Structure formats: structure tokens, C-alpha cells
Amino acid sequence: MLILAIDTSAVASAALVSDDTPESVVGCFATEDTRSHAEVLAPGIEALLAEAGLSGADVDAVVTGVGPGPFTGLRSGIVTARTLAFVWGKPLYGLMSLDAIALEVAESTDAAPEFIVATDARRKEVYWARYALTTGQLPQLLDGPHVGFAAELPDLPVYGAGAGLYADVVKAVPEFSSRQPEALSLGQFALARLAAGELLLDSTPLYLRESDAQVPGPRKRAL
Amino acid sequence: MNSTQHARPLVLGIESSCDETGVGIVRGTQLLTNTVSSSMDEHVRFGGVIPEIASRAHLDAFVPTLREALAEAGVTLQDIDAIAVTSGPGLAGALMVGVCAAKALAVATGKPLYAINHLVAHVGVGLLQSDDGGPAFAGTLPADAPPADALPENLGALLVSGGHTEILRIRNITGDVELLGSTIDDAAGEAYDKVARLLGLGYPGGPAIDKLARTGNAKAIRFPRGLSQPKYMGTADEPGPHRYDWSFSGLKTAVARCVEQFEARGETVPVADIAAAFQEAVVDIITSKAVLACRENGITELLLGGGVAANSRLRQLTEQRCAAAGIRLTVPPLALCTDNGAMVAALGAQLVMAGIAPSGIGFAPDSSMPVTTVSA
Numbered sequence: 001m002l003i004l005a006i007d008t009s010a011v012a013s014a015a016l017v018s019d020d021t022p023e024s025v026v027g028c029f030a031t032e033d034t035r036s037h038a039e040v041l042a043p044g045i046e047a048l049l050a051e052a053g054l055s056g057a058d059v060d061a062v063v064t065g066v067g068p069g070p071f072t073g074l075r076s077g078i079v080t081a082r083t084l085a086f087v088w089g090k091p092l093y094g095l096m097s098l099d100a101i102a103l104e105v106a107e108s109t110d111a112a113p114e115f116i117v118a119t120d121a122r123r124k125e126v127y128w129a130r131y132a133l134t135t136g137q138l139p140q141l142l143d144g145p146h147v148g149f150a151a152e153l154p155d156l157p158v159y160g161a162g163a164g165l166y167a168d169v170v171k172a173v174p175e176f177s178s179r180q181p182e183a184l185s186l187g188q189f190a191l192a193r194l195a196a197g198e199l200l201l202d203s204t205p206l207y208l209r210e211s212d213a214q215v216p217g218p219r220k221r222a223l
Numbered sequence: 224m225n226s227t228q229h230a231r232p233l234v235l236g237i238e239s240s241c242d243e244t245g246v247g248i249v250r251g252t253q254l255l256t257n258t259v260s261s262s263m264d265e266h267v268r269f270g271g272v273i274p275e276i277a278s279r280a281h282l283d284a285f286v287p288t289l290r291e292a293l294a295e296a297g298v299t300l301q302d303i304d305a306i307a308v309t310s311g312p313g314l315a316g317a318l319m320v321g322v323c324a325a326k327a328l329a330v331a332t333g334k335p336l337y338a339i340n341h342l343v344a345h346v347g348v349g350l351l352q353s354d355d356g357g358p359a360f361a362g363t364l365p366a367d368a369p370p371a372d373a374l375p376e377n378l379g380a381l382l383v384s385g386g387h388t389e390i391l392r393i394r395n396i397t398g399d400v401e402l403l404g405s406t407i408d409d410a411a412g413e414a415y416d417k418v419a420r421l422l423g424l425g426y427p428g429g430p431a432i433d434k435l436a437r438t439g440n441a442k443a444i445r446f447p448r449g450l451s452q453p454k455y456m457g458t459a460d461e462p463g464p465h466r467y468d469w470s471f472s473g474l475k476t477a478v479a480r481c482v483e484q485f486e487a488r489g490e491t492v493p494v495a496d497i498a499a500a501f502q503e504a505v506v507d508i509i510t511s512k513a514v515l516a517c518r519e520n521g522i523t524e525l526l527l528g529g530g531v532a533a534n535s536r537l538r539q540l541t542e543q544r545c546a547a548a549g550i551r552l553t554v555p556p557l558a559l560c561t562d563n564g565a566m567v568a569a570l571g572a573q574l575v576m577a578g579i580a581p582s583g584i585g586f587a588p589d590s591s592m593p594v595t596t597v598s599a
């Protein structure tokens with residue numbers, strides 16, 4: 001099974017993963033910055049396919065991170081995934097973006113049995129979720145995703161760029177203190193969960209916040 | 224792409240710069256479909272377009288709108304010669320959705336992609352054939368007429384909507400467009416929305432004010448005409464800094480003050496008279512400056528576009544003043560005046576027919592794209 005995975009909840013990233021390939025990686029890319037999604041995502045995907053000598057017809061499913069993440073960036077990946085899946089006539093699945101980091105934590109050497117993944121939610125807040133690990137199994141989501149202040153997180157080790165930003169108030173795990181969700185881990189997680197017969201999400205974005213719009217109050221005086 | 228193979232290219236256009244998700248398909252200058260999904264209803268309780276709400280709606284509307292457009296036109300994506308997308312100007316987050324969708328479409332189909340200027344696309348709609356619901360520019364021309372013959376010489380465009388108010392001069396729609404004047408603050412449609420809220424008339428304000436104004440006396444009150452003083456206007460030989468520009472924020476404040484003065488005196492607010500007088504002030508200054516710009520720039524053909532082209536008084540006064548100045552006026556059908564994908568496709572087709580190179584998929588949307596950039 002060949003999956004094209006996309007995640008733009010923080011950086012822009014895409015990956016081709018396959019259960020026929022060692023380590024399952026066919027190809028991947030990720031940007032450093034969080035603000036150039038519209039420019040780099042489509043060329044990156046085009047190059048991924050070209051370098052692997054593959055076309056849309058070879059892809060069995062499209063997977064997109066559905067956040068949480070800053071809205072404009074998040075939508076760029078989801079609309080890309082939805083459009084590709086529509087044109088290619090392939091199934092489309094969503095995965096919670098923080099799962100990408102959770103899988104990397106599970107594969108690291110000294111992972112805690114229970115932990116938090118956190119990313120930058122701007123406005124002095126983080127997006128976060130709580131996971132449990134049992135040996136030999138995929139990380140299990142216990143709670144979340146939520147958005148809130150870092151200081152209010154449960155008292156557990158915190159992985160991800162959201163921890164690095166607020167290392168003064170949370171138990172940030174140093175090796176992961178700048179880690180962002182990326183499509184490669186997300187795609188690997190999707191492969192593993194599909195193989196285990198688990199259901200994935202649809203592509204509905206997890207905004208976690210309403211738009212800032214205010215219903216106008218009574219007229220202000222102009223005089 | 225070999226442009227000689229595309230005398231009548233099949234072009235799919237995508238629009239997402241404000242609150243309409245549009246997908247249009249044209250074959251050369253023939254309109255095949257103009258499919259639009261609007262999030263207008265979701266903005267009503269806020270009294271204006273909320274960018275984040277518009278962006279969320281674009282994400283959910285895009286694929287269904289695309290599917291519907293293809294079905295309506297009876298074509299497949301394989302048939303398409305090129306894709307065009309609004310790259311700016313517009314709301315940054317809203318543009319991003321359409322641009323990313325268009326790029327994904329280009330990657331998935333391998334078709335060339337054109338990043339298009341929204342304002343110039345409003346003019347491009349004037350090139351669609353009239354027998355397909357398009358306006359009259361090209362109505363007398365055969366369907367396979369080359370693009371160079373399709374646009375009149377000495378063409379101008381007056382664009383009035385909730386997002387923009389501009390007067391353009393078009394020497395060549397694929398490469399030579401000039402901004403003669405524009406609003407320096409609110410767009411005209413935005414002023415309508417704000418004044419409608421002041422008067423308790425609801426959203427969108429344009430139709431509400433237009434309707435009520437018919438029962439009011441426009442001469443009962445005189446509201447200011449923004450940027451009409453000599454220091455802004457100057458003379459034809461020595462133009463002032465805002466000779467062809469508009470400003471509507473002072474007008475909105477004047478209306479608010481007027482309402483408060485009636486209230487302070489304990490009198491009933493003459494809502495219909497205020498609506499009529501406000502509308503007269505907007506329409507008078509828009510048309511007088513637009514016609515002045517036409518006369519002083521040798522423009523003899525004017526296209527009226529944008530959603531406010533639906534306003535009955537704007538159409539009436541524009542017609543009168545254009546006729547008096549010897550300017551021929553064209554107003555496309557309303558569905559092509561408001562934001563839509565067909566206009567993007569129409570301009571895209573012109574670019575293909577003119578042999579202009581596609582934009583590729585590396586460009587960034589530009590929320591303040593200047594009209595001098597017809598395509599990126």
C-alpha cells in the first residue's frame with residue numbers, strides 16, 4: 001500500500017510511504033519555516049512523485065494531518081489533499097497532527113509511559129494531547145487535542161516545539177524541544193493503523209478555536 | 224504548450240478572494256459554466272465579511288463546487304487545456320485556499336496553471352460571448368475571432384464591490400492594465416454595509432439601501448463627496464493627489480452624525496431620506512470621477528463590474544453620464560459582475576490565446592497584487 005501523506009499544521013511537509021519498502025519511506029520533504037506552505041507544498045509533492053518515478057495512479061490513499069495548527073497553514077494541506085484525492089479518485093483519510101510526534105516518541109529510546117505532545121498555538125498558547133505507551137503497541141491517545149496555556153498542562157514529560165517554547169513552565173524533553181509534526185511520521189502512523197484494522201479520521205480540520213468574529217454590539221456614537 | 228493549437232482553449236478558473244467560492248469553465252470566449260458557492264449567509268450576523276469564516280467555507284466548498292462545475296459543463300479534467308486561479312488581490316487566508324487547490328489540481332492533472340489578477344479578471348468577463356449570457360463587447364464577433372479583435376480600443380473599467388472600488392484603463396488585457404484611481408479607505412460596498420448597519424437595515428447593505436432609497440428624498444439631506452475639494456482634484460493639466468480616487472469613510476461618519484442629531488432632538492430618524500441621500504452621495508462621486516477619468520484618458524468604452532453594479536441608481540447615473548460624455552457603457556449580467564470563477568477562466572483563456580507562459584506552481588498568493596500584474 002502506497003500512501004501520500006501531507007501535513008501543514010506547523011511546517012509544510014509531505015511523504016510517500018509504503019508497506020512494501022524498508023522503513024516504509026519512499027520519499028519525503030519538510031520545510032523549516034511555518035509560513036511558506038502555499039509556495040512549497042505543491043512543488044514538493046510534484047518532485048516527490050517524480051523522484052520516485054510514480055504518478056497519482058500508483059497512490060492507494062491520501063492522508064492529511066487535520067491539525068490542530070494555525071488555520072491558514074492547516075487549510076493549505078487539507079485542501080491540497082482533498083483535491084488530489086478527488087482528481088485521482090483515491091480514498092482520503094485524516095490523522096490528528098500531534099500523532100506524528102507521538103509516534104516518534106514511541107520509537108525513541110527512553111520514552112515515558114505517559115506523556116504530552118505540544119505544538120505552538122501562537123497567542124501564548126499550545127496545542128496539546130496526552131498519550132499512553134504500552135510496549136509493542138502504537139501510542140494511544142488518552143486526551144485531546146486541546147488548546148491552552150503551557151503552564152496548565154498535566155504534570156508529565158512534554159514533547160514537541162510547544163514544550164521548547166515554554167521550557168520554563170513545563171517538563172520539556174530536550175531532544176524533542178523543536179520537533180514539529182511532519183508528514184513522514186504521520187504517514188507511517190496511518191500505515192500502521194490501517195494494517196491494525198483501525199479507523200482513521202476524515203479530513204475535517206481540528207480548529208479548536210472559533211473565528212475571532214464578534215457579533216457587532218449597539219452602534220457606537222460618532223460625535 | 225503550443226499556443227497555436229489553442230485557438231479556443233478549454234480553461235477552468237478558480238476564484239476564492241472574498242466570500243464566493245467560484246469555479247467557471249470557458250472554451251475560448253464561450254462560457255460553459257459559472258458555478259458559485261457563497262458563504263454570504265454566514266456573515267449576516269456580523270454585518271460584514273469575516274475573513275476566517277470565509278476561508279473555512281472555501282475549504283469545504285471547493286471540491287463540491289469543482290465537481291458541480293465539471294458536471295454542468297459536461298467536460299472532464301483531462302479535457303481541460305489550462306487552469307487559472309485568482310492569486311490576488313483579496314483576503315490572504317481566502318486566496319490561500321483557492322491557490323493551494325489550484326496547484327493541487329495542476330499537480331494531479333499535469334495541466335498548466337495561470338495565477339491571475341482578480342481585478343483584471345473582472346474586465347476579462349467582458350470578453351465572453353453575449354449569446355452565452357456574457358456581455359456585449361464580443362457579441363457581434365464570431366466565436367472564433369482572435370482575441371486582439373475582441374476588446375474595444377480605449378477601454379476602461381469601473382469596478383465597484385464590497386471589496387474594491389477602482390477605475391482601470393486597459394490597453395491590452397493580457398499585459399497592459401493601468402490603475403487610474405481607487406478608494407483610499409473603504410470600498411463602496413463596505414460603506415453600504417456600514418451605513419445599513421447604522422440605519423438598522425441588515426446585511427448585505429447594498430440591496431437594502433437601494434430598495435429603501437426609492438421611497439426617500441435624496442435632496443432632503445446633503446452628504447459630503449469625499450476627495451472632491453480642489454486640493455485633491457487639481458486640474459486636468461496639474462492633477463491633484465487624488466483626482467480619480469475615492470474616499471467613503473468620511474461619508475459614513477457624516478451619516479452616523481446625522482442619525483445622532485435627529486435622535487438628540489427627539490425626532491424620528493428619516494431612514495428612507497438618509498438612505499437616498501447616502502446613495503446619491505456614493506453614486507454621484509463614483510460616476511463623476513469615473514467619467515472624468517474616462518474623458519481625460521481618452522476612454523470611450525466603459526465596463527461596469529463588481530457586485531455593486533446591481534445597484535439600480537449606480538447603473539442609471541452611470542448610463543446617463545456616460546451617454547452625455549459619449550462613452551459606450553457595458554454592464555455584464557449580474558452573475559458575471561459579482562466574484563466568480565468564469566471571469567478567472569475568461570482571463571486565463573485570453574492569456575493562453577496570447578501565448579503567455581503559465582505561472583508554474585511556485586508562486587505565492589499576493590493579497591495586494593497590483594493591476595499592472597495581470598498574471599504572475
Ligand SMILES: [Zn+2]
Pocket residue numbers: 341345384386387529561562
Ligand atoms: Zn471582485
